[in-house]
Amino acid sequence: MKRTLPILITFVVGVIMVGEFFIPHWRYRALTGEMLEWGIILAAGAFILGLINLVQVHLPTVVQRGTDWGYKAVLLVSLAVTLTMGFANGKERLASGMEATFSYKWIFDFVYTPLSATMFALLAFYIASAGFRAFRARNAEATLLLVAAALVMFASVPIGEGVPVIGEYLVVLKDWTLDVPNNAARRAIFIGAALGAISTGLRVILGLERSHLGGE
Amino acid sequence: MDLLAITGLLLSIFLTLAILSFLFDDNPIYKFAEHLFMGVGIGIGTIEIYYGVFQPKLILPLLEEHRLLSIFPLLLLVLLFAKVTRKHQDWARIPIAFIVAAFAGVKLTGEANGRLLEQVRASMPDLQQLYETSGWWDWDNGGAGVISGLVLVLGLCACLLHFYFSARHNRPMRTISRIGILTLMLSFGASFGFTVMGRISLAIGRAEALLGLDQPNTLIQLGSMEVHRMTATRWMTVGTLLLIIVSIAALRRRTAPDSSTS
Amino acid sequence: MLDLLIRFQNMDRRWVFLGMALAIVLPMLVPFSLPFKVDQRVQDLYDRVEALEAGDTVYISADFDPGSRPELEPFFRTHLHHLFRQDVRVVMGTLWATAPPLVKPILEDIAQEYGKEYGKDWTFLGYVEGKELAIKSLGQSVRKTYPLDDRGNKTADLAVMAGLDAMRDFDILTSVSAGFPGTQAFVLQIQGQYNLEMASACTAVSAPDYIPYYQSGQLFGLSGGMPGSAQYEKLVYASVPPEKRPRLPATSGMNVLSIGHLYIIILLLLGNLAFFLTRGGEEN
Structure with missing residues (x-):
């Protein structure tokens, strides 16, 4: 049962999704559309599952002052602050002018943007070095x-x-x-x-x- | 308000240089920035997922529209979260089966139609038409012509035969396979060139930020002085760079005796 | 000499990094300008947008984040100017979680500059997870994929969405894509199935991968990386007097890119020269 039911679900869902391409009837599209909605919600759920897993892995290290606990604390605190600001700002979080106060948008503009952009820019230097040494x-x-x-x-x-x-x-x-x-x-x-x-x-x-x- | 703007500017310069400090060596300032990046990134992802998916597709339909059909994805979601428990994690197989099947289904038809059929169809050039429009080789039209049409088809066939690993590679096959490898090398070379282009473009973006070239042409209040944002950014960059260099040197000096004793 | 070349080959890589940094920073401090040509792929994209008529609708999937901003933001901005100049209705969504705080303010600012009304002339639908499933769902119904817009309004009630539901109802689909999910997933999942008119602006890394889609006619136009963005800027702002043009980041970046590329090519040549000259010595 533990495997039979999932295998059966895989077969049924897979066949229905493949059929969408061949059966352009609106009723069939309504069925596959609903299944796509469920899939989207589950994909979002998988992201949250990853978040829970991350906290499960890092929190005990921080509490017990394990290896690199300081960095892990930075990760968890920054995560908590971003989540707090995001939920506090709610629907207004992306409104223009929000970056002028300490907000979700401010964190995005002045913390996430430089970090993300520079992380990828680092590769310019490594590609130069790799080209010179190995090419x-x-x-x-x-x-x-x-x-x-x-x-x-x-x-x-x-x-x-x-x-x-x-x-x-x-x-x-x-x-x-x-x-x-x-x-x-x-x-x-x-x-x-x-x-x-x-x-x-x-x-x-x-x-x-x-x-x-x-x-x- | 100005103070927050200056803090933001200073922080973004510090974080940019903190990541770039990895070019010198792995160091605590880089590690701090790296973990901050992960924390904030996951936080932003979670917030956008909540407002983009959970709220409009699950919470509002259930609580406001009382849409009964939305109970099913909620149930699947609950089963998915059973994964975090040791006792009930087998239940998570049901939503995982659902999502894997949905992806497999759309991927199958998408690959077959969008990639396989379309790309095979486009790989059969009309040589007669090519000859009429471009002749054998047209310098004014990117080298279009019969020669290019033939090289395309032969190169594609050679690459495909090279990938045909289960076939015995006798002498003719080895020759064809070598043509395939040479075609692939030309393509990978082009990819390398474009990768360099992409990475340098990103570095240009960061250099512009550090030099204040992306700043609006307005004045900023620094204590009693009013300076252009670009000038202020450059001073901040130099100051932060010096601070990071001194900090890394101090940290290295502090850890050096520890490592020598161990 | 041989000894010097061997030492050159084995020099600390941080000197190479320093050279790279100088190759990027110096041309910014001493700016210069070189002309460049427009690629046929970018010209086709521009021509199709030019052929749009007032009231036509364009769906933009803005799938990029700060990690690819210098390559794609210039295209994105210029494309929005181009579309609003043509008096076209714009509907935008994203499949990247870290995109909304970046792309929404840009759309809002440019729409405001042209006096466009939210909900009537343009809308931002926000972010949706699900990657290929979301794209497949967009092919069937944009309204169902995004039941609410970014401001919490019902998408179906927006005037800009009048007569629009499935992706094929839009005149053009533009994918501004920094990777997955992006152009490739759109081409595979819905472009062929619904025969959509689709263009792509992608990062330079993805450009060689997407050229076959342009060649096969699955994309009517393709802008690759910073050069693509610069070429598009050149076309769109050709009719605007230089003093009235905004700062064109991709155009000014092209000159810096020239020096950066030259630096890498010189490194490749020197590295190979040293390799060939020292190979005999090392073998001995």
Whole structure:
């Protein structure tokens, strides 16, 4: 029962969702629309489950002053402050002018925005270092990789486009690399990925793939 | 009000530099910023989920509209939260089965229609038409023409055969496979170029923030002085940078004797 | 010389970081301007929006957050100016939890600048979780996916939504996408099924992935990363006198990007030069 019912639910829900594509009747759409709503609510629930899990993992460490308890306290306190401000500001939380007072919007603008943007900007520095240390033309494949990368980098910016005589040809070669070989390779990856996703989807719906249901 | 604006500006500069300090070395200031990022990020996600999903799709339909059908997702949600208990966690398999099946169903048709069929269809160029519009190769049209059409189809077939791992790779297959690898390398090279572009763009954004280039051209009150926001931002950046360097140096000096004794 | 090259190859990576920082900061302190061309993909996007008529409707899925702001915000802002200039009705939603505090104020400010009325000319529907399920649901009914707008009004009661429900009721769908869920999920789930006219503005990292969708006609236009945004700015503001233009962040960023790219290319060349020259020495 512990596994039979979930497998049955997987089959029924999966078949109904696949049918949506083939049966464009409004009654059938109403059924799948309702199921999509439930799915959306459950996906949101999964996020909250992650939040509960996070607190379950970190709170005991903070209480018992375990390893890195200070950082974990920062995480939990910032989480609590953001949640408090978010619920306190309610529907007005995104209203213009809210950033002028200590609010949810203020936290977003002055705490989350710089942190998030800089976290991703860090990669610019690492990619420079990686390019310098590891990107070597050791064989034909690596040389081609290097040439394509340099061409795309150079011809995509004004300094490359503007080179007298060859600049416009470099742009054409860059566009050609993107439109032809890149297109061919991506399509091959797409076709492979699509076939993989279709077979995995079928395995899940038919109950052959059960890893999401966990062990006995 | 001005004080809060200045605090905000100063805090955003500090947090930017705190993350960038990781480039020098892993340090407590970076770790602090990293955990703050996680805490605030999850908090924002939770708030938006509450106001975007739970309130309009569950709470209001149940409490105000008395929509009976909404009891089912509530029930599934309760079963999902059973996952956090050790005793009843098996019940969570039911909502998990539901959501995995729903995703599998939409993914299956989406991949088949949007990716497989459309991409295969688009990979059959009309060479006659290509010859009439662009000839063999047209420099004015991004290199369009019969040659490009053929390279596209041959490159795609070579890549697909390269991915055909279960086939025995005899000599002709090895040659085709090598063409496939070379095509893939050109594509990955282009990807690397675009990745560099993306990452530098993000660094440009942060540099603009640190230099105050994204600030409005207005004055800000700093004590008794009135200065342009851009100038104030630059002074704050320099001051905060010095503060972070001194702090990291002090922290390293404090931990150095500890590590030598251990 | 050989010794110097070996030391150069093994130098502390923090010197490379410092060089990168200088390559970005110096061109900002000493600004310069270089012309650039517009890509056909961006031109197609612009042309289609230009062809919209007053009263037409556009759905924008603003799926980005501060992590990709410098690449996508310039496009997003310019696109909104372009749409409101065309007197088009705008309905916007997002599938990214961290997007609403970023995208909503921008939409609100630009709508106000054009004297547009909330609920009649534009609306922000807020955020919905569910990724591909939410997209599938949008394909069926926007009103059901977002029963309330961001201000708590019933979406179905808004004047801007008159005659609009399923995604195919909109003239254009623009996906401003920083990753998943975004353009790719829209293309796979609903573009083909409902034959939607769809454009995408994506990060540079995603651009090579989405080019096949443009080539196959699934996207009528594509703007990739900061260069795409700069090209779009160039097209949209071509008719506006320079003194009346707002600051165009992507356009000014293009020159900095030039120096950044040049720095990486020089690093690649020097690294390879050192590798080839020292290879013999190291083998010996």
